[in-house]
Amino acid sequence: MSALKFVAMDSETVKSLRNGGPDANGQTPERKTSDGSGNECRHCLQDIREGDLFLVLAHRPFPALQPYAEVGPLFVHAEDCARYPESAGVPSYLKAREAILVRGYGTDDRIVYGTGQTVAPQDIEAVSTKLFERPDIAYIHVRSATNNCYQFRIERG
Incomplete structure (x- = not known):
């Protein structure tokens, strides 16, 4: 977990x-x-x-x-599907991706500059844990590394 x-x-x-x-x-x-x-x-x-x-x-x-x-x-x-369990870890679909963008946001819902980085999917948890050591990071967006499309949000557990 x-x-x-x-x-x-x-x-x-x-x-x-x-x-x-x-x-x-x-x-x-x-x-x-x-x-x-x-x-x-x-x-x-x-x-x-x-x-x-x-x-x-x-x-x-x-x-x-x-x-x-x-x-x-x-x-x-378009049809019903079960919402991803928040405690399930990094979604398996990311294993087929070469890289993903992570970016930290503050409590004001604005980008915390200097936090955005492209990482290998297997490094998302380690990078996110490190970002959350910063008190100015309220949450993290995971986005497409190639198109910047929003994927999901990471929060402290």
């Missing part, structure tokens, strides 16, 4: 989106069929299998609007 919490999108938000609720841009999510090319569901934190339906939507993983509250595209299964 990890001393870190790996926090996927909450189930109520995902349920609303699946029922046609608006995304961060006020749009209805797009429905697509996966070609199996490595699109990750941000709710169950697993790759979406070829042939499965999924939603493409704009997401803002911050509680309020402010200059650092980035909006970006992400994917969730």
